[in-house]
Amino acid sequence: MNRPIRVLVAKVGLDGHDRGAKVIATALRDAGMEVIYTGLRQTPEMVVNAALQEDVDAIGISILSGAHNTIFPKVIALLKEKGMHDVLLTGGGIIPEDDMKHLHELGVGKLFPPGTTTSEIAGYIRDWVKENRNF
Numbered sequence: 001m002n003r004p005i006r007v008l009v010a011k012v013g014l015d016g017h018d019r020g021a022k023v024i025a026t027a028l029r030d031a032g033m034e035v036i037y038t039g040l041r042q043t044p045e046m047v048v049n050a051a052l053q054e055d056v057d058a059i060g061i062s063i064l065s066g067a068h069n070t071i072f073p074k075v076i077a078l079l080k081e082k083g084m085h086d087v088l089l090t091g092g093g094i095i096p097e098d099d100m101k102h103l104h105e106l107g108v109g110k111l112f113p114p115g116t117t118t119s120e121i122a123g124y125i126r127d128w129v130k131e132n133r134n135f
Contacts, residue, residue: 003034005129006056010038010047012075015065020093020114024060027118033125044071048078051087057129058109060121061091068095068103076107088128092116 009025011018018040025035036054038047051059059079063071068091075089092112095103100111110124 005033005058005126006036006054007033007058007060007125008036008038008047008051008054008056009060009062010042010050011040011062012042012044012047012071013063013065013067014041015063015067016040017064018062020064021060021062024062024092024118024121028060028122028125031119031122031126033122044074044078047075048082048084051079052082052084056087057133058088058090058125060125061089063091063093063095066094068093069099072103072108073106080107086132088125088132090121090125090128092121 007028009021011021025037029035038050047059061071079087079089088109090109095111103111109128112121
């Protein structure tokens with residue numbers, strides 16, 4: 001494939017804190033990825049539909065609201081329902097370690113806590129896409 005990695009960055013639910021999502025979106029662009037930022041107050045359905053329309057390789061959800069155990073499973077279910085088995089679902093925010101393990105068991109990729117470097121996030125996405133998307 002000769003196109004940049006495409007990543008959808010989303011804020012799902014009522015969480016209005018988007019500074020981190022914007023920082024990540026900019027860092028991923030600086031790392032050579034094509035980024036689609038959905039803006040605030042998206043539903044899981046809106047995120048998955050946008051990901052399908054934009055033909056993304058990865059979805060990154062920024063979440064600080066505590067609703068991660070509801071939102072990530074819903075997004076995973078919608079991805080499976082639409083046959084999008086080769087799209088990475090990753091994200092970050094305030095997510096306890098035990099919840100991260102549970103979400104990973106459901107099929108969510110690596111989740112990043114506050115303080116993670118943007119280069120680590122970009123590297124993870126790049127490596128995952130190369131392994132799973134025939135780049």
